[in-house]
Amino acid sequence: MAAELFFQDINVGDEIPMLVKKPVNKVQLVRYAGASGDFNPLHTDPEAGKAAGIGQIAHGMLIMGFVAEAVTNWVPKIYLRKFTVRFAGMTRPDDVITVTGRVTEKKQDSGSDIVKGELLAKNQKDETVIAGFFEAALPDKK
Amino acid sequence: MADKSMVNREFPPFTWEVERGKIRELVQAIGDKNPIYLKREEAVKAGYKDTPASPTFITVPMMWTNILIDVIKAVKINYAKVLHGEESYEYIQEIYPGDVLTGKIKVISIDEKSGKSGSMDLIRLETLYTNQRNEQVLKASTLLVERK
Numbered sequence: 001m002a003a004e005l006f007f008q009d010i011n012v013g014d015e016i017p018m019l020v021k022k023p024v025n026k027v028q029l030v031r032y033a034g035a036s037g038d039f040n041p042l043h044t045d046p047e048a049g050k051a052a053g054i055g056q057i058a059h060g061m062l063i064m065g066f067v068a069e070a071v072t073n074w075v076p077k078i079y080l081r082k083f084t085v086r087f088a089g090m091t092r093p094d095d096v097i098t099v100t101g102r103v104t105e106k107k108q109d110s111g112s113d114i115v116k117g118e119l120l121a122k123n124q125k126d127e128t129v130i131a132g133f134f135e136a137a138l139p140d141k142k
Numbered sequence: 143m144a145d146k147s148m149v150n151r152e153f154p155p156f157t158w159e160v161e162r163g164k165i166r167e168l169v170q171a172i173g174d175k176n177p178i179y180l181k182r183e184e185a186v187k188a189g190y191k192d193t194p195a196s197p198t199f200i201t202v203p204m205m206w207t208n209i210l211i212d213v214i215k216a217v218k219i220n221y222a223k224v225l226h227g228e229e230s231y232e233y234i235q236e237i238y239p240g241d242v243l244t245g246k247i248k249v250i251s252i253d254e255k256s257g258k259s260g261s262m263d264l265i266r267l268e269t270l271y272t273n274q275r276n277e278q279v280l281k282a283s284t285l286l287v288e289r290k
Contacts, residue, residue, distance in 0.1 A: 021173065022173065028171065028173070031167075031170070031171040032171040032172070034167070034171075035164070035167040035168045035170070035171040035202070036168060036171070036201050036202055036205050036206075037201075037202055037204075037205030037206035038201070038205045039205075040221070042222075052222055052223075060225075060226040060229070061198055061201045061226070061229065062171070062172060064198050064229055065168070065169075065171075065172035065174065065196070065197075065198045066172065066173075068172075068174070068196060068197035068198050069172060069173070069174040069176070071197070072174075072176060072196075072197060073176070076188065076189075077176075077178065077194060077196070077197060078188070078189055078190060078194070078236065080197060080233055081232065081233055082230070082231065082232050082233070083197055083230070083231045083233070084228070084229070084230035084231070084283075085228065085229055085230070086227065086228045087225070087226050087227060087228065087229075
């Protein structure tokens with residue numbers, strides 16, 4: 001559970017705690033297919049990946065899930081207002097994904113205390129697989 | 143080439159009942175151990191009514207209802223060549239087990255783009271979800287990329 005977080009405690013430039021995920025494995029991809037309902041064989045069948053000319057790749061939405069995990073380990077999910085990602089690269093079995101992020105903007109807007117930040121998911125070769133953005137409405141310290 | 147006459151097309155609404163087990167399965171596949179998704183008492187302690195849907199949960203109704211596949215067929219793009227370009231969410235209200243969601247999906251734009259790896263079609267979709275009380279809960283925006 002994330003500790004209570006207040007608008008006043010946050011500064012532009014603050015980094016969200018880095019999240020290093022376990023290597024993506026093939027069982028996880030099968031599990032994610034079943035959980036999400038995305039049965040595109042590209043993600044679970046190496047032969048289908050080969051036929052498509054790109055090889056077996058993870059669901060982009062699984063990696064978005066990793067990024068969401070990193071954000072909501074820091075800002076309680078109940079405060080999250082917007083979450084956007086651009087899928088910039090493919091993730092393959094055995095890749096190790098690391099998620100980082102930092103606060104880029106703070107503003108008080110019509111009674112809401114808004115914090116915005118940028119997010120990055122990279123693989124073990126330091127290649128970006130997701131570039132993202134979040135916005136959260138945080139409570140005021142009384 | 144995707145069928146540009148489909149721009150502004152709204153598809154018939156689809157519905158999905160949110161189950162606690164499906165919320166849990168998704169976070170377990172991701173490896174997200176946040177207890178608010180797993181235990182009702184932990185969720186309540188943290189200020190939720192029940193175990194909330196995780197931030198990417200809305201992919202579940204999208205995929206399990208097959209609506210995305212229907213849209214891909216309707217805009218006449220090749221599923222085998224489609225990659226996910228972007229995904230964006232605006233959270234309006236929490237989604238809980240027992241909620242019955244209705245999604246309305248619309249084709250916003252279809253554009254052709256040439257890049258270093260050849261030309262591609264970019265298909266932008268937006269989906270608005272409401273719950274059983276007809277309250278808006280989430281807006282999703284999806285960019286699909288069809289490689290040529």
